[in-house]
Amino acid sequence: MSSKVDxxxxxxxxxxxxxxxxxxxxxxxxxxxxxxxxACEAVMSASRLMLTVQAVSAPDPAVSTPATNPRRxxxxxxxxxxxxxxxxxxxxxxxxxxxxxxxxxxxxxxAAQLVSLWRTGExxxxxxxxxxxxxxxxxxxxxxxxxxxxxxxxxxxxxxRGPGDGIDGASGKVQEN
Amino acid sequence: xxxxxxxxxxxxKLVSPxxxxxxAVRALYEVHGRDLLTFLxxxxxxxESAWDVSQITFQRLLEVGHLARNETVxxxxxxxxxxxxMAFRRKHSxxxxxxxxxxxxxxxxxxxxxxxxxxxxxxxxxxxLRDLMQQLPAEQQFVxxxxxxxxxxxxxxxxELQVPLGTVLTRMRLAIQKLQKWxxxxxxx
Numbered sequence: 001m002s003s004k005v006d007x008x009x010x011x012x013x014x015x016x017x018x019x020x021x022x023x024x025x026x027x028x029x030x031x032x033x034x035x036x037x038x039a040c041e042a043v044m045s046a047s048r049l050m051l052t053v054q055a056v057s058a059p060d061p062a063v064s065t066p067a068t069n070p071r072r073x074x075x076x077x078x079x080x081x082x083x084x085x086x087x088x089x090x091x092x093x094x095x096x097x098x099x100x101x102x103x104x105x106x107x108x109x110x111a112a113q114l115v116s117l118w119r120t121g122e123x124x125x126x127x128x129x130x131x132x133x134x135x136x137x138x139x140x141x142x143x144x145x146x147x148x149x150x151x152x153x154x155x156x157x158x159x160x161r162g163p164g165d166g167i168d169g170a171s172g173k174v175q176e177n
Numbered sequence: 178x179x180x181x182x183x184x185x186x187x188x189x190k191l192v193s194p195x196x197x198x199x200x201a202v203r204a205l206y207e208v209h210g211r212d213l214l215t216f217l218x219x220x221x222x223x224x225e226s227a228w229d230v231s232q233i234t235f236q237r238l239l240e241v242g243h244l245a246r247n248e249t250v251x252x253x254x255x256x257x258x259x260x261x262x263m264a265f266r267r268k269h270s271x272x273x274x275x276x277x278x279x280x281x282x283x284x285x286x287x288x289x290x291x292x293x294x295x296x297x298x299x300x301x302x303x304x305x306l307r308d309l310m311q312q313l314p315a316e317q318q319f320v321x322x323x324x325x326x327x328x329x330x331x332x333x334x335x336x337e338l339q340v341p342l343g344t345v346l347t348r349m350r351l352a353i354q355k356l357q358k359w360x361x362x363x364x365x366x
Binding site for chain 1: 222349
């Protein structure tokens with residue numbers, strides 16, 4: 001379609017699809033549509049172009065391949081985000097939540113011992129001296145961890161309950177540093 | 178057009194002593210259904226109503242399509258679809274409710290409706306059109322986006338741009354001409 005007549009028809013069809021024709025022009029064009037396949041094809045073509053231009057501005061999930069529900073896609077995206085978040089959280093917690101891991105790490109890493117201490121409130125007697133010695137050397141313990149252990153120990157002391165002297169000893173040692 | 182568009186009847190005419198089979202109607206739906214639904218959306222400007230009318234149209238094809246004479250399949254379908262669309266619009270403009278049977282069918286076919294409407298706009302076509310729009314002059318792009326995407330009237334756009342209405346209409350017309358030419362040509366290719 002490239003003639004002036006075709007271009008006029010396409011423009012008329014575009015205006016019709018956009019609802020821009022006045023009442024009389026609209027009626028006149030609809031009379032034509034009732035019996036003019038070329039006019040129907042022009043409306044189809046204009047409608048298709050409008051739908052596609054509208055989709056250009058839509059976010060990707062709204063432009064779907066057949067049989068894809070945008071709402072379902074959105075839910076899927078949120079589920080994926082949630083799954084990633086849960087995986088990250090799980091990865092962060094694994095070293096601290098598995099008893100075997102806590103024991104093995106605690107025996108080698110002073111920072112991990114401190115974390116274990118804070119979480120469980122208990123440190124095996126045989127490890128206590130190691131903790132004291134190594135913390136003196138080269139452990140960079142975050143300030144929030146020191147404060148947390150210290151406050152927890154003080155709270156337990158004041159409350160007259162707690163797992164025992166080991167905690168106080170450990171926290172006291174850290175506080176000195 | 179009908180001779181090379183995959184029309185199962187090949188002759189472009191529905192000449193048959195008996196009703197068309199469901200398979201024949203299904204085959205015609207595969208060939209013309211998408212274009213017919215797009216046309217009806219243009220007429221009714223409501224995908225759900227357009228879907229309903231397209232279903233009625235193919236129902237009519239099943240019932241009386243074989244009686245059509247000297248008509249191309251595509252022409253017959255568009256004519257019936259437009260007639261049904263006007264009847265649908267009149268019915269609703271009088272505030273009459275849809276018949277219960279039609280409503281029931283719509284509910285039953287909701288999934289098929291969603292799929293059909295979504296299939297009208299294909300991902301690759303959107304990507305292609307996005308590229309084509311980038312090639313338009315900025316002032317034409319702006320009018321197209323404001324009118325079609327933002328759904329502002331031409332008068333509002335002209336007012337915001339502080340240009341005559343005729344200028345906005347000319348920009349839109351030139352843009353549509355180019356897009357249809359590019360889009361149609363690449364689609365045919």
